Amino acid sequence: MIRTKAAPLLILLLLFFASETTWAQARISSPYSRYGVGELWYNNYSTVLSGMGNVGLAIRSDNYLNIKNPASYTGFDTTSFLFDISGLGSYNTLKTTDISQGADYASLGYILFGTPITRWWKASFGLIPFSNVGYTVYDEKEVEDVGNVRFIYEGDGALNQFHIGNAFQITKNLSVGINASYIWGVIDRRRRVTFPDSLSMLSTRIDNFDHISDVMFELGAQYFIPLDNGMEIGTGLVFKPGMQLNATRKYIAQNYFGSADQNLELPRDTVAYNPSQKGTLDFPMGFGGGISLRKNNQFLVSMDFNWRNWEQYKSYGRSDSLQNSYSFHLGGEYIPKHNSITSYFHRVRYRLGFRYENTYLEINNTPIKEFGISFGLGLPFRRSKSMLNFAFEFGNKGTVENNLVQENFVKFTFGLSIYERWFIKARYR
Structure with missing residues (x-):
């Protein structure tokens, strides 16, 4: 028979999180989300891995999903069904050389499922945020014969992804995989030019509503080398090919009377309007590699390196002055005694990264x-x-040098990894 004790709960949770009203995005507040497609979500793909410095390229597991490398899905067995769900909260302090202010947000995280297809083919699917945009930036300048001119830059929105992954066991030690993700969402960016010292001059507002909808792919491979005493060395590689995502932009430029500060804008005339400008977001290629050392049910140590060619990113044919990115991750896990019957805390997994x-x-x-x-x-x-x-x-992003903003953050992530045996045949009839 098939054991489905958790089936009703899992189905209800899927319907709950997939609904449009509940799959809401975090209302982040970061001036750095103004660029590119916003603040990317890749550091929050797994609560387990987040506790280890977000390593994962050379890690596989039989009781949680690791979508950082699609080849890792071969780690769970042929009778299991995996379900992962998470939530995220963060408190940020935004600081310049002159001022400091706090901002917090909370968000639903990911919802993921993993299931075997055959003994050598495993699959994963689910919903994951892709990026978030949320910022308000003011810039004021004194212009001769005009007075004070205020520039206001605002943005909000999010991109989501529906993920489907497949992994294949090629040999006993080698597995390969592919993630296919349908990316969709809306990003709204607004620019205003106002004249606080003048009652007669018209202000200008420009709105760009970008609707993005397309598919991205990611390839991965893992190779594990068994050692003595139950230890193994793991290696992992991922490759993100360059992709073009189709997008449609609604563009409108208006002159108006009033002040955005007072939520009073009286449109005077429309300068330009395009309801459906077709274009693409050109995402660049990238790759990553990792290595791990594990002794089953005792400890794990892993290290990753990632690089991506963001200088080639374009939005509607125009570059966004981005630079190539790279990241380094180091983390591990320790279990004092996984089968202890005298102390629960000996069975707890302790992680650091x-x-x-x-x-x-x-x-x-x-x-x-x-x-x-x-x-x-x-x-x-x-x-x-x-x-x-x-x-x-705990960490930070940016600097207060050169009139920039430093973000100090504290993030808290919680997740539930459910392991169920669903595919066990009955011994008796």
Whole structure:
């Protein structure tokens, strides 16, 4: 028979999270989300891995999903059904040389499923955020014969992805995989020019509504080398080919009376309007590699490196002054005694990690860097491979030099990894 004790719960959760009203995006507040497609979500793809510095390219598991490398899906067995779900909260402090302010947000994270197709073919699917946009930036200048001129830049929106992944066991030690993701969403960017010192001059507002909808792919491979004493070395590679995502932009430019500060805008005339400008977002190629050392049910240490050619990114044929990015990740996990019957805390998984990233942003000739230190816990269920996971990360992004903003952040991620045996044949009839 097929054991489906958790089936009703999983189906209800899928319907709940997939609904348009509940699959809401985080209302982030980051001036750096103004560039590219916003703040990318790739550092939040797994609560387990977030607690280990977001490593994962050379890691596979039989009780949680690792979508950082699609080849990892061969890690779960042929009788299991996996379900992962998460939520995220963050508190950021935005600081310049003059002022400091706080911002917080909370969001639903990912919802993922994993299932075997055959003994050598495993699959994964689910919903994951792709990027978020949320910013308001003011810039004021004194212009001769005009007075004070205020420039306001605002943006909000998000891109999501529906993910389908497949992994294939080629040999005992080698597996390969592919992720296909349908990307969709809307990003709204607004620019205003206002004249606070003048009652007669018209202000100008320009709106760009970008609707993105297309498919992206990612390839991966893993190779594991068994050693003595139950240890193994793992290696992993991923490749992201350059892709063009189809997009449609609604563009409108208007002159108006009033002030955005007072939420009073009286349109005077429309200067330009295009309801459906067709274009593409040109995403560049990238690759990553990782290595791991594991002793099953005792410890894991892993290291990753990623690089992407963001200088080639274009939006509607125009570059966005991005730079190539690279990141380094180091992390691990320790289990004191996985089968202890005297102490629950000996069965808990303790995680620690570090990451450093030279992001795709370079502003005022200053590269924007990001780093984080993380730790996590995996709390096992009794007599089950299911687990409740927590991850905490402390770090910062950017700098206060050259009139820029430094973001200090504290992130908290929680996730539930459910392992169920669904495909067990009955012994008796």
